[in-house]
Amino acid sequence: MTAQARGQGALHAGKSKLNRMTFTDVWIMAFLVFFSLLVFYPFYNSVLISITPQAVYIREPFMLWPKALDKSSYQYVFENKAIWSGMITTIQITLIGTAYNVFLTVTMAYALNHSFPGKKFVIAFIMFTMYFSGGLIPTYMMIKDVGLMNTLWAMILPSGVSISYLMVMRKFFQSIPEEVEESAKIDGANDLIIMFRVVLPLALPMVITFVIYYGVERWNEWYNGLLYIKSASKMPLQLVLRQIVQNSQSIQASESMQEAGITPFGDGIKMAAVIVTMFPVMVLYPFLQKYFVSGLTVGAVKG
Amino acid sequence: MAQARTVGLRMTPAQRRRRLLKNIWDSRYMYLLLLPGVLFFAMFRYVPMYGIQLAWKEFTANLGVTGSPWVGWEKFRFLFAEADFWNSLRNTLVIAGMQLLFVFPFPIILAILFNEVRQAGPKRVMQIVLTFPHFLSWVILSSIIANLLGNNGMVNNIIVAMGGEKVNFLMNKAVFRWLLIFSLMWKESGWNAILYMATITSIDPSLYEAATIDGANRWHKVRYITWPGIATIVTATFILRIGSIMDAGYMQVLNLYNPAVYEVGDILDTYIYRITFEKAPDYGVSTAVGMFKGVVNAVLMLTAEFVSRKFNGEGLF
The missing domain is CATH 1.10.3720.10 (MetI-like)
Structure with missing residues (x-):
């Protein structure tokens, strides 16, 4: 973004009404964030599976963060x-x-x-x-x-x-x-x-x-x-x-x-x-x- | 320029030839620069075309391409009697049609929505996330999909947790085409949206300001400023997609499908691959399918080019 464009943004901010988060803004943001998470999660999930021990994964396959770490999957891959x-x-x-x-x-x-x-x-x-x-x-x-x-x-x-x-x-x-x-x-x-x-x-x-x-x-x-x-x-x-x-x-x-x-x-x-x-x-x-x-x-x- | 042309008209043929030779000599470095690329196209795009004759031949390995006997249209007759061929043609058109209906419009919507977001930070992060899958191969993406939707995958575990029955997504004829559609949206939507977003950025901001002063609301601005601003590029991409409707995602299908879903997922390209490298191959029939696809494709692309010139005043390329 050029300095000029940023200046214009500041100008809009002055007109308050344009820069306030409206109801529609929130919905648009919510939709985009939801879609981004949908695109992102499969990759994140793959990373989690690769660093989690089997026993933990079987108990809880929908993970938000790793409950236990295990490097044996990578060991196996690098021994291949x-x-x-x-x-x-x-x-x-x-x-x-x-x-x-x-x-x-x-x-x-x-x-x-x-x-x-x-x-x-x-x-x-x-x-x-x-x-x-x-x-x-x-x-x-x-x-x-x-x-x-x-x-x-x-x-x-x-x-x-x-x-x-x-x-x-x-x-x-x-x-x-x-x-x-x-x-x-x-x-x-x-x-x-x-x-x-x-x-x-x-x-x-x-x-x-x-x-x-x-x-x-x-x-x-x-x-x-x-x-x-x-x-x-x-x-x-x-x-x-x-x-x-x-x-x-x-x-x-x-x-x-x-x-x-x-x-x-x-x-x-x-x-x-x-x-x-x-x-x-x-x-x-x-x-x-x-x-x-x-x-x-x-x-x-x-x- | 105009002057140079009148000078050219007054020249004798001998003079004109001498001038052409001088032009060629002056361009010698240009020809030198073109040489590697031209050699590439000749070797890897034109030379293989001699193999097209196989569609009218009974290929035997020890006789080679040129030595094998001619059999006329026999391969095509055989092909047009094959149920699998018609099935793959139908699947190609159905899947490509579904892509036009669902995968094509989504990036346009994404771009318009992104244009409404003013928080630069979150916008950038989301764009990085959404464009990332475009740069991964279908080998990687299909591995992730197979894991996610597999028998012990996350999706099935959620279904079971909610009291449902496990679904074998990858082997289920009812959902396989939708799997192709959604995974394609996953891979390409963010990337394709960039093209539209770049076009929206080039719209004159004073139009929006003037509309605001005239009391236009957000929807009015999308409808009467943003949409007309991207309509040309949307039409061009749409025509281009129609022109390549015989391509329904070779690499994607090749990595995701399996015999259980051939009936709904086998497209022309994968059909060619299957009959060439599985069981007892008949190179003649394989080449004939390729010829069929190639000719239809060329006709469609030329039509698309023609339509594009007519509507947009310029060709696609």
Whole structure:
């Protein structure tokens, strides 16, 4: 909020009637708070289940705060080799994949913000893929034919440019004044130098926004893994989680638990795996929310 | 600009060609920048299209895509006689229709309500909470849903505590579609509301002030200022959603459904997935379903684009 807008708010406060909580205000607030709690509680509940001992959970499954703490669910999850290998795979996918996404999107968006012979054809070439695609089997056959099956690349290369992000990025480049580029050109810089040295530093907030968008998508990767990955050691974290949750038999007592005579607490372990999988997004989200939102609003408010 | 065009008209073909070549040479760095992206689209969006021929072929692994024999429209004939195909088409349309009716309007209401809230702190916290689920995968969300609604989950325990009978939500044909609707609202409402809220923010505040002076109440302002202010973007999103009505939430259904609810939950995408990777796959039939969906989708999207140009004066993209 700008200082001016805040000033206007103060002005309203002076007119007392506008700023008093009316009956309707209370109802609107109550509804929004209720809906927010409804959205929030399932996540909170998952955290509680993951840190509560089984006996307590069975007695009282609707919890508002933890009555007793137990770290065995997390111990189980972190002793699980599949979780670790999944995490390593997912980190690799996220790092390489995001760099690949951002590089392709930024270079393409920058070029499309300039005029050159054949531009219309390039735009049509890109847009056509929005209306029509090969579909599941043709893509699957192609991945198989080029030998990407069961490799990390099968989860990285097929998702390159998101057309909607490309459009938002181009719109952002449009908003940078032309004089910036022109003056650099007069100084004798070529287009590549102008882009990397002059324009990209100005577009940095937007680039960061897309690093985050693509990064989250990469962290959430599981579908390409489901299609193209055969060996368990190469599965991404989300796919490992999916198997733990969907296949209860996969949760078996580890050696140390057997010795101690503990039966694993299925729900607790599943929820601990959920929390571990969503941890980076959960922790970073509140701090990065303004970047998350800025990508949407640049695209939304058409200039 | 106009001057440049008249100069262009007076040029001989040879001059024009020389100028084009010079333009191309001057744009060499632009082509270089485009190259990686264009290669990506060619490789991963266009090359797979050669596989479309499988819809008219009897695929045998050792003969490959190009070597397999042609069988005409046999795969499509087989498909159109399949009850499961028609069932999945019906489910796709019913579920997408329910989304239009319930999931689509809710963020608009949320945005209008949020616009009425003046306490900046609570507003921000609620927005963070409501937009958060958008950034989680359906793998995570469906794990949480399965736990919450499972046999020993919180919801069933509350039902039992209140003297009711346990409900197996995830395997219950009567409630499964509603489960899809409500879980989608849970995931996307807050995020979709941001788009409308940003548009409301861009409405000229003096309109509201003038209306207040003229004695308009809150409802009048929503009806005659806020709503007209967002109507264009609402229409655009609505048309876009109609255009993609063949997508009823592939990832969501794939993670939430099970054989007990195939009858009400199997959509075209999951049907393709099932016949491709379960039992004895027939790649020809799978590709044919994909073709069917792709063609209908393309026609709908082009129609949506046309309608959008007609009503809003600009295309969707």
